[in-house]
Each structure stands twice: as C-alpha cells, then as structure tokens.
Amino acid sequence: MTPLGRFVLATLCGLVLAGLVHVAAVLAIPYLAAGDAMARSRATLANDTSVLVHAAETGGTAEQAEGWLPPQDPALAVGVCAYDLDDGPVRITAETGPLLETIALHGRNGAYYAITDQAAVRGTVELVIMTRRQFDEALATADEDERNRDVRIVAPSREGFVTVRVLAALPSQQAQANEAARSVSCTIDGPDE
Amino acid sequence: MLTEKVALPASGRAASRRSRALPRPLRGAARLRRLGTVGLVLYALALGAVLGLASANWATRGRYPFGGVTLNAWTAWPKIGSRDADPYVRAIHARTGEVPLALGEGLLLTALTDDEGRRLDPSCRYRIAGATPPARAWTLTVERRGRAKPEPQAGSVPPPRTGFTSTEVLRDRDGRFAVSVSPTVQPGNWLPMPEGEGSIRLVLRLYDTPVAASTGVLEREGVPSITREDCP
Numbered sequence: 153m154t155p156l157g158r159f160v161l162a163t164l165c166g167l168v169l170a171g172l173v174h175v176a177a178v179l180a181i182p183y184l185a186a187g188d189a190m191a192r193s194r195a196t197l198a199n200d201t202s203v204l205v206h207a208a209e210t211g212g213t214a215e216q217a218e219g220w221l222p223p224q225d226p227a228l229a230v231g232v233c234a235y236d237l238d239d240g241p242v243r244i245t246a247e248t249g250p251l252l253e254t255i256a257l258h259g260r261n262g263a264y265y266a267i268t269d270q271a272a273v274r275g276t277v278e279l280v281i282m283t284r285r286q287f288d289e290a291l292a293t294a295d296e297d298e299r300n301r302d303v304r305i306v307a308p309s310r311e312g313f314v315t316v317r318v319l320a321a322l323p324s325q326q327a328q329a330n331e332a333a334r335s336v337s338c339t340i341d342g343p344d345e
Numbered sequence: 346m347l348t349e350k351v352a353l354p355a356s357g358r359a360a361s362r363r364s365r366a367l368p369r370p371l372r373g374a375a376r377l378r379r380l381g382t383v384g385l386v387l388y389a390l391a392l393g394a395v396l397g398l399a400s401a402n403w404a405t406r407g408r409y410p411f412g413g414v415t416l417n418a419w420t421a422w423p424k425i426g427s428r429d430a431d432p433y434v435r436a437i438h439a440r441t442g443e444v445p446l447a448l449g450e451g452l453l454l455t456a457l458t459d460d461e462g463r464r465l466d467p468s469c470r471y472r473i474a475g476a477t478p479p480a481r482a483w484t485l486t487v488e489r490r491g492r493a494k495p496e497p498q499a500g501s502v503p504p505p506r507t508g509f510t511s512t513e514v515l516r517d518r519d520g521r522f523a524v525s526v527s528p529t530v531q532p533g534n535w536l537p538m539p540e541g542e543g544s545i546r547l548v549l550r551l552y553d554t555p556v557a558a559s560t561g562v563l564e565r566e567g568v569p570s571i572t573r574e575d576c577p
Contacts, residue, residue: 173397
C-alpha cells in the first residue's frame with residue numbers, strides 16, 4: 153500500500169473512531185454529570201418544604217435563591233424538593249393560590265408526572281409518591297369503608313425530585329409567587345397513616 | 346473532563362481491532378516503515394478521540410440540536426420534558442442542570458430567526474404579533490447567549506424588562522397583541538433588546554396548555570409572527 157493510501161486508511165479509521173467516541177460520550181454524560189438537577193436537588197433532601205431555586209424577577213430586585221438553574225423564565229418562581237422513597241411514601245402538599253402553579257415529578261429519566269393547580273381540591277393539591285411495592289401494601293391494608301382521596305403515583309425509581317413552578321403574571325405578584333414556590337411541603341408519610 | 350473517562354476504553358478497544366486489521370508489514374520493509382505504522386495508529390487514535398470528544402461537547406453545549414417541531418420561525422420542543430427525550434437532550438440537561446417543562450406543565454417554543462428565515466439581529470427592531478396557541482398563560486422573553494447576570498444593587502434602577510406575560514401585555518380590541526423588540530424605546534409593548542455579546546433567541550413558554558398533549562393541535566397560523574421592521 154502506498155504511504156498516501158495508508159494515511160487515508162488511518163484517517164478513515166480515525167473518523168469511525170470519532171463517531172464511536174461521540175456516541176459513547178453523549179450517552180455517558182447523564183450518568184457522569186455532577187451538576188445535573190438530580191444531583192443538585194439532593195441537598196434539599198432533609199428539608200420538609202421545597203427550596204426556592206429560581207426567584208421570579210419581574211419587578212424590582214429579585215430575591216436570593218440557589219442559582220444553579222440555567223436562565224429561566226423571569227416571571228417564574230421555581231421550587232425544588234428532593235425525595236427518597238426508602239423511608240416510606242412521600243406526601244406532597246401544595247396550597248394553591250390565585251397564581252398559576254404546576255407541580256412536576258422527576259425521576260432519573262425525566263419527568264414522569266405533572267399536575268396543575270386546576271386539579272386542586274379545596275385549594276390543596278395532595279400527591280403521594282410511592283414505589284410499586286408501597287403502593288401494593290397500601291392497597292392491601294386499605295380500609296374498605298374509608299374512601300381514600302390521595303392521588304397515588306407510582307415512581308419509576310426510588311430517588312427523584314419534585315419541582316413547583318409558580319407564575320407571577322404581574323410584577324406585584326412576585327413575592328407571592330416566590331412564597332408559593334417555597335412553601336410546598338414534602339414529608340415522609342408516617343406508617344401510622 | 347468527565348467525558349475523557351468514557352472515551353479512553355472505547356478508543357483502546359477500537360485500536361486493537363484496527364492493528365489486527367492492518368496488513369502486516371512485509372519482511373523486507375525497513376524499521377522506518379514500522380515506525381510509520383505506529384505513528385499512523387497513534388494518529389488515528391488521536392483523531393478519533395479529539396474529534397469525538399469535541400463533537401460531543403459541541404452537540405451538548407446548550408441548545409437542542411434536533412427533535413423540535415417547526416412552525417414558521419418558531420420551533421416547539423414537546424419532547425424535552427418527557428421520558429422519551431433523545432440522548433442529546435438528556436446530555437444537555439445533565440450538563441446545564443436544566444429542569445425542562447414536563448408534558449403536563451407546558452410547552453417551550455424558541456425562535457432564532459424571523460419569519461423570512463433571517464437570523465435575529467440585535468441591532469434591528471422586530472414586531473412579534475398575532476395570537477398564541479391556546480394556553481392558560483404564556484410568557485414571551487428575549488434571551489442573549491453568554492450574557493452575564495447583572496449584580497443586584499440596592500437603590501439602583503430596576504433591570505430592564507426581559508419578557509412579557511400574557512396578563513400584562515397590552516392588547517387591541519380583538520385580543521391580539523404586538524410586542525416590539527428593539528434596542529431603542531418604543532411605544533406600546535416594548536421589549537428591550539438585551540445588551541451584551543452573542544446571538545438573540547426569542548422564547549415563548551405556554552403554561553397549562555392542551556397543546557402539550559398533542560402537537561397536532563399546533564398550527565402555523567397559531568404562533569405569533571416575527572417581522573423585521575427596520576435595521577440601521
């Protein structure tokens with residue numbers, strides 16, 4: 153083979169290799185990333201309420217918030233609350249107000265459930281996140297005479313986080329939106345319930 | 346960086362395969378030629394590693410490479426918040442820490458060009474008008490890549506407006522709106538062009554919208570038009 157032919161062959165091999173490396177790197181990034189939302193939200197695991205990670209900034213100076221999110225909608229307040237189902241089902245309770253509010257549940261592979269404040273019953277959205285096993289247990293031990301009003305959601309994995317987004321449609325609603333995004337409670341559902 | 350750890354085993358495996366595939370140098374060939382073979386193998390390995398990592402880095406830097414639904418100048422991203430998001434979207438979210446809008450929450454639409462396909466120019470004036478797809482609320486914001494976040498200072502003037510919400514935008518009698526994006530002050534709904542370097546992007550976020558469930562509802566007429574009005 154001529155030297156030029158060998159060089160062309162080496163280049164072609166390099167290009168094929170580059171393709172493989174590219175695909176492997178893209179697929180591996182989610183597993184190796186240390187700064188993704190899942191990892192960042194772990195810090196809020198011990199809290200009983202959600203933590204404001206992005207404050208609405210439509211009017212006046214914005215409130216201090218953990219600023220790890222990339223640029224977001226300025227009219228939106230975002231709260232995050234991590235959960236771990238090892239200690240039992242997690243109950244999410246949000247008091248909805250006049251503002252548009254959405255709650256989404258995220259697992260490792262993205263969001264698996266979302267609900268808006270229009271689903272609130274008497275101004276409260278209440279969700280219980282469970283593993284499949286906890287869900288079966290709850291069904292087995294349920295009292296037949298008592299109606300259960302919880303919205304039960306089976307999570308795909310034990311770890312995840314909940315995001316709350318509240319829209320401040322007017323600058324005057326900024327403080328209210330931040331407060332709403334911060335006040336969603338996420339507690340472990342006790343075994344006595 | 347992190348990606349290097351992944352790339353090395355992959356390239357090592359490919360290298361051994363490659364050296365086996367190469368024709369063995371003839372007996373009469375000089376030592377120089379063998380050295381040349383080693384050099385070429387190293388060259389192929391380096392080329393693969395550098396190109397592969399660089400292209401992976403480029404493709405996952407921040408803006409979604411594909412998977413959108415094009416509606417005139419706008420591109421809707423219905424899949425980024427769902428569980429069947431493509432690997433590039435996942436990698437971008439993992440690198441940036443982004444929490445995308447989930448399917449039931451809303452829909453993200455972005456625009457990098459005007460209706461005639463010209464890239465948005467920071468020195469021009471644009472008119473964004475018409476109607477939006479059905480949604481309980483929407484916000485229209487203008488973003489600039491690589492713009493440093495201004496430090497909040499007590500007692501100073503508030504930072505310029507970066508977006509409009511559906512509640513605060515001024516409308517005409519038919520409920521339609523027109524927003525002017527311009528570096529200079531405009532009457533009506535004026536959205537200042539952000540200062541700094543980098544390309545301009547318009548972002549329309551629809552909240553609590555039935556469109557998110559099926560993008561078939563999205564129609565070309567349903568998105569606001571982006572018209573370039575004048576350029577210096």
